[in-house]
Amino acid sequence: MTKYQSLARQLKQQIRQQIWRAGEKVPSVRACSRQSGVSTATVLQAYQLLESEGWLIAKPQSGYLVASNIRQVIATEQQDHHHSQTPLQINDLLYDVFQRTKSGDFVPFSSAFPDASLFPQQELVRSLASASRKMSDDSALTNLPPGSYELRRLIAQRYVQQGIQVMPDDLVITSGALEALNLSLQAVTQPGDYVAIESPTFYGALQTIERLKLIPIEIPASAEKGLDLDEFANQLATYPIKACWLMTNFQNPLGYTLSHEKKKQLVELLDHHDVYLVEDDVYAELYFAEDRPLPAKAFDQHHRVFLCSSFSKCLSPGFRIGWVVAGPHSEQIQRQQFLSTISSSVPAQLGISHYLRHGGYDNHLRKLRSALQMRKNEMLAAIREFFPACTQVSDPDGGYFLWLGFPPPFDCRIFYELALARQIAIAPGTLFSVRQDDLRHVRLNYSYPMTDQIRTAIQTLGQLARQCLCDDEPKHETVRSIN
The missing domain is CATH 3.90.1150.10 (Aspartate Aminotransferase, domain 1)
Known part of the structure; x- marks a missing residue:
């Protein structure tokens, strides 16, 4: 890729992120040359390329401006990109x-x-040893999907204490949050479906989309403002999006948390377009304010939100115990789990249950x-x-x-x-x-x-x-x- 093509690509990304909006003037050729460290001739080539592709317009005596129909230009490019045969890599x-x-x-x-x-390794080892000694002969069968009832009861209890009505039967225990997220997305999509994700987003979402042969629609997000709900609404109106994979609390990598009002707006938007949300909430316990932030699931009245989390980020990565609050979709999740991992580790489920009861988790x-x-x-x-x-x-x-x-x-x-x-x-x-x-x-x-x-x-x-x-x-x- 030449220097002017690389610069043009950077400018496109800035326009997608709305650093430069429709009708706004981009930096002059000389200013861009100083900022980017390339020659004015290189900048001019980049601007002319963007003009030929419809991103910029040249206005005499004023320089280059972002095209007034830039949303349509971006949508057309995304559609061309999504319909190409080149998969994610x-x-x-x-x-x-x-x-x-x-x-x-x-x-x-x-x-x-x-x-x-930072993890209580010794306490977890003792809990695992104690639970293993008390395992019954039929534990491997009784703790098959949806998983240990006692563990599901304790997780549901924590949600209820936060004001979210979750029952043990709404939960399915998985081998970490990533399996919960994968199974949830797979439950509501087919290969070739459109899925909305944040941009930038957690690379695990990109891996899953690549594996399931889905088409990603990127929704701009920033550390300052979070997910751009206006742009999300535009994309929902443009594409037949079936589901979205989002983090509403301490998003990885940006770190933002959506306000309760924005979470409510998000769920209302999904209800209006009949779109499912796979909510990645693995960092919810790692808050610095007085209260734990609510997930978008708290505003879900129509069972469109699959709430996924795990103990990997706050207790033990090695135990690989996660879950999904799937509600009426829990049986479908269990059927898919039988076709993949069958179930998560029974000793690990019982060990974490023992720790939650006796180990001083809070x-x-x-x-x-x-x-x-x-x-x-x-x-x-x-x-x-x-x-x-x-x-x-x-x-x-x-x-x-x-x-x-x-x-x-x-x-x-x-x-x-x-x-x-x-x-x-x-x-x-x-x-x-x-x-x-x-x-x-x-x-x-x-x-x-x-x-x-x-x-x-x-x-x-x-x-x-x-x-x-x-x-x-x-x-x-x-x-x-x-x-």
């Missing part, structure tokens, strides 16, 4: 990232899980949330100290990810390679979009304690970011939060 990229960063020698800022030292969660909030603040302080002043960084109210953004000519692929060479693993922005063309962002896991090694790694990343930007900004300026 996110699994190839993910495999490369995971294979190259799985060594324990790397600083694990790319990890999808919190620091393992006390553990309070300590976990306190530690994560402190570590977030420490990493934010280090980023503001060591990164270029032009860096934008999210400041989420929960979870354990930060989303960093940089201006052109930053390229997260180069940044990723430079970091790997210094034994630092980061998650490049290309992992989180269908087109894998988000070059300006990276995701960092902030759950690790601010040791000398972590602090040095953040300092190194700041130096590498300056190298990618050819940055020589004044040192007294500060990194800007995007929340």
